[in-house]
Each structure stands twice: as C-alpha cells, then as structure tokens.
Amino acid sequence: MVPEQTTPYVELGGAEGIRRLVHRFYTLMDTLPEAWDVRQMHPEDLSGSEEKLFKYLSGWLGGPPLFEQEFGHPRLRARHLPFSIASAERDQWLMCMHQAFDECVPDGPLRERLWGAIEGLADHMRNRAEPS
Template identity: 40%
Template structure:
C-alpha cells in the first residue's frame, strides 16, 4: 500500500472505519470497562462510576463514534458535551488520567486493529485526558489576578 492509499486517521470517517464502526467501538468500550473493573490501579477511577456501567458504556461508545468521525450518536441522545466540564465533578489529576489511559491502552491492545491505528488512537485520547487534568488543576488553583 503506497502512502496515497493509506488511511488518513482523523479525516472524515477513516478512524471510525478503522475501529470497526459502532460494533468495534462498542467492543473497545466493553473491554475498557472490564479492565477498569479488574485492574487494581484503576480502583479510584472505577469508584467515580456508578455500580451499573450500562449508561457509562452507552455514553462512551456513542461519544467515541462521533469523536472518531462516525455518526454523532452522543449528541443525538444526550446533547452537547464538554469533556472537561463533564468531568469537573471528580478530582482528576495525573494519577487518574494515567489509570484511565492505562485501561484504554490495554483495551486498545485487545482489538484486532492495525498497529498504526492503535498508536494513533491512544495518542489522540491523551489530548482530552490532558485537558481534563488541566481543567481540574485550574479549578483548584486560586485566582492570581
């Protein structure tokens, strides 16, 4: 495959397709929450969720579909979302971000996706994860003006 035929992740629905569409993303989310339930390092972030993960699974699946260039299913069902604002109710710092990304890295590794897409996706997921931490830090720091 020459460079002109390579998928251009992040453009149109290339990432959504590389993830296997809705079903592939749903499998990623199912694996993610299974890992979160079983990984000792994820105890704190798991405690931020309800016992029943049905709604969390639905929301994350729908969000990722649109975020990866597919149908905007989250918007259709739940409306607009600001990732940092949504997560503002929890104390999220670097350890929580790293635990979340660690669970996601393991879930991504389980998927039958191209290695380049796996790398791309984890790199892209770090961006909103870092923004959540930055927003939480800004809320904790006193106004310096």
C-alpha cells in the first residue's frame, strides 16, 4: 500500500490554518505603517482580497483549487499588472507575510520551503523599473 502524501495544505491545518494565516497577513497590512504603499493598492474593505488570497493559497498549497474553480487560471502576474509594483511594494508585502508566517506557520522544513516559494512569487509580481 502506498502511503498518502501529506500536502502543505494539510500540514498547515487545512482551511482553518490557511484562513488564520491570510487573516493575520491582511490585519498586518491594514495596521502596519510600513505597509502603507501596498495597502493603498487594495480596496478599503479587505474582505474580498482576503477571500481571494485564501482561495488561491488553498490550491497552491495542495488543497481544493477554489480560486481556479471560481476565477479560472490564476495568471497572477497578469492580474497584478494594473498595480505599480517594484521592490518597495514587494518588500512591504513580504514584510507582512513574513510576520504572519512567524505567527501562524510552525518552524521547520515546510516553513523554509514555503517561504522560499513565497519570496519567488512576490518577486515575480514586480512589474515596473526601480526608481532612480
């Protein structure tokens, strides 16, 4: 018998664990003055953004592909093209996500693996030249 493969989604506590991470991330973005620029790219009410990130991460982490079921292929870079994203905005987003990770994702190999992937994803969203 082949053992079931555990996904990051399961290891992080399924929907509840992902919701906790995403909620903490958006709470930080909404309250940290250092995240002001990236916060301004979002609507006043963050609940829709929070729900979309939850759905995206659900599938990205090996759980139900909720985002794709509702919106189709994520095409993340294309979806972010309307927003001016350089290193400063990426770094603000990563700062909030890093703190949320520190609080919601247990330390260990999974966290290291996921953090590397998150950094790569955030870096890929940059779509404008750095200011001179």
